Amino acid sequence: MTYEQLELTQQTRALSWANHTLSQAETQMARNVASLPFVFKHVALMPDVHLGKGALVGSVVATKDALIPAAIGVDIGCGMCAIQMPFKSAKLDGKLKQIRQDIESRIPVGFNENNEADKQVLNWQGWQDFKHLHNGVSHLAGKAMRQMGSLGGGNHFIEVCIDETDSVWLMLHSGSRNIGNMLAQRHMSTGRELARMAGERLPDRDLAYFVEGTEEFAAYWRDLQWAQAYAKYNRDVMMARFKAIVERHAVGGKPTKPVLSVNCHHNYAEKEVHYGEEVYVTRKGAVRAQENDYGIIPGSMGAKSYIVKGKGCAESYCSCSHGAGRRLSRSKAKKTYTLDDLVQQTEGVECRKDEGILDEIPAAYKPIEQVMANQNDLVEVVATLKQVVCVKG
Template sequence: MPVKFTLNKGKVPVKIYTDEFDSNSLDQLGNLAQLPFIHSHIAAMPDVHAGIGATVGSVIPTKGAIIPAAVGVDIGCGMNAVRLSLKANQLPDSLRHVRNAIEAKVPVGFDSHKYNAVKASTLKQMDAGLKPIIDKHTGLTKMVKHFHHTWGKQLGSLGGGNHFIELCVDEADDVWIMLHSGSRGIGNAIGRYFISRAQKEMGNLLGHLPHKDLAYFEEGTKYFDDYIEAVGWAQDYATINRREMMRLVTSAIQPHLPAFTATKEAINCHHNYVARENHFGAEVYLTRKGAISAYQGELGIIPGSMGERSFIVRGLGNETSFCSCSHGAGRVMSRSKAKKLFDADDLAKQTDGVECRKDKGVVDEIPGAYKNIDTVMANQSDLVEIVHTLKQVVCVKG
C-alpha cells in the first residue's frame, strides 16, 4: 500500500507507511524532521515504533552530517537465512535435541566463546581494521571488559533481547535456518562512544537541538570521518558474526538430522546501519534504523515474532521509501509492559508448536508484544513482494 500518513511538523515531511503509531513515535519523527540537513523527506516503515535516539523503522537521508544515535548502538544488526536441502517430513517429531545442540554450540545472552571460534586470518583482518580506530580513540578500550579478547570471542555468538536463531519451514515444506544478530559488545561500545562524543562536540549548540540524542557530526570534521570508519568496521563485524553463527548452527544440527546441504539461496542483510546512496538527485548518507534495503530485485528478510511467520522478500525499488522496507513486525509495547501484561503460560500458548524457551526470562519477546505481521506486510505491498513464507519450528533466544 502507498504512504498512509504524512507528518508535516518539520522542515521536511515524514511519510509513514502505516496508521498504527503512537505519539512518542510521532514526536521522535517530528524532531528528526526539524534538522536542517535532512534531504527530501523521512520515510517511516510499517513496523515503526519509538526507539532510543531515533524512531525504529525510520529511513533518514542526510547531507553533510550524520547522527550517531540514529544509527544506534546495535550497529549492523540484521538477518541471515539459508535454505537447506531438507524437507519438513524429514525432521524428527521432537526437536528438543536440535535446540539443545544449537544452544551448546552458539553462546547466547552475555556469553561468549571460551576460545576464538573464527579463523585466525579473519581475526587478523578484523584487528588490522580496528587498530587505527583504537589508536585514535583509546577510550573505547575502557568500555568493554577485556576489550582485546572479548570482541574476538564474541564473533559467532547471538546476544540477547530480540536476537534469535530459528529452524523454519516454508510454503513448499523446505527447511531454512534463519538468525538475527549484530555487532555484539564492540558495536555497542562504538555506538555509545560516538553518541557521547557528538554531544560533547556540539557544546552549547546541543541546547538548540530538538533532543540531545540528535547530536551530529558535520562532514569534513575529524570525528565525522572517524565515525564513518568505526561504523563501517562494526557493520563488517556484524556480517561476519552472522556468517560464523550460520556455520556453527549448521554443524550443530547435522548430527541430529538426515544428511543435508545448504542451497545457494542465502541472504545476509543489515537493518541498523548507514550507507552512502543516491536518492532524489543527491548523494546522501542513508541511515536505516530498523529497516532493510529493498532495491528492485534485492532479496531481504522480514521476521515476525517468535511465534509468528517470517518472510523472504524481493524489493520493488520504491523510491519514496528510499528503496527500503520494514525490518520486522515492530513492537507495540515496551519490554517492561510485556512482562507486566503476560506470563510464562501466555508465552507457552502463543508459541504452541515451536520448540523454544517458554519461561519468564523471555516473556518480553512474546508474540503479543509485537504488531500483527500480516498487517505490516500488507502495508508495504508496494515496497516488496513475498518470495517465501517461513514458520519457525525451533527458536533459540538469548
C-alpha cells in the same frame, strides 16, 4: 498500501507506511529528526515504526553532509541471516529438541561468549583494523574476538523454519555485540559534547550529529563501517555452526549447498544515490529493498516470517520494515501476560518456555500479517516461513 504524508515542519515531511496514527511521542520524535537542516527531502517511516532513542525504530533518514548516530542506534549492523536448505522437513522428524539443545551448547546466547576464538573468527580480516578504532575500545579486542559467533540477548534469536513448500530454512538475528555498542556510545558522547561546547540547541540531545569534513565525522564513519562488517561476519560465523548442527541431524553431517542465502543489516548507514543525489542513508530498524534485493522480515517467535525481494520504491528510499515491531514495552509485556500465555502462544515451537523470555511473547509484537499488508508496494514475498525451533538470547 500507499504511504500517508505527514506534515512535520515547514521544510520536511514524513511519509508513513504505518496503518495507524502515530502517538504524540512518536510524532514528536519524527518531527525532531525532520527539523535538522541537513535532512534530505523527507523521513520515511516503515509499517513497524515505534519509539526508539533519539530516532524512531522503523525510520529511514537521508542526510546531506552529516550523520546522526542515534538514527542508526547502538547495535550497529544488527540484522538478519537466512539460508534455504536443500531438503524437506521430514529430515528433522523427532530431532527438534536435540537440535535446540545442540544450538544452545554450541552458540553462546545472552551475556555469554565463547571460551576462545576459533579459526574462522581469527581469520577475519577486520582484526587488522582494530587498532585504528576509537581509543576507548582498545582494551576490548579479546572480548570482541570471544563474542564473535555469539547471539546476544533481547530480541535476537536463532530459528529452524519450514516454508510453504516444506523446505527447511535456518534463520538468525544478531548484531555487533558489545564492541558495536561501545563504539556507538563513545561517538554519541562525543557528539553531545561538541553540541554543548558549540551552544547548539538540539530538539533532542540524542540527535547530536557529525558534519562531513571534520575529524569526528571521519572517525565515526570508520568505526561504523568496521562494526557493520563485524556484525555481518558474526552472523556468518553463527550460521556456519548452526548449519553444521542441522546437517549432522538431518543428513548425517554431510555438507550441503544452500538453495538461497540472505544476510542483510537493518541498523546501519551507507552512501546511496536517491533522487539523483548522493546522500547518506541511515536505516534504524529498516532493510534495504532496492529492486531485486533480498531481505528478511521476521515476525515474533510464534508467528510467520518472510523472505522478500525489494521493489525499489523511491519514496521509501528503497526500504522496507525489519520485522513486526513491538506493540508493548518489555516491562508492560511482563505485567500483561503470564507463563501460561507464553506456552499457549508458542504451541508447536520447540523453544524455552520460561519467565526469562516472557517479554518476547508473540502478543508483545504487532501482527506481522498487517505489517506485510502495509508494504506490498515496497516488497514482494518470496517465501513464508514458520519456525519449529526457536533459541532466544
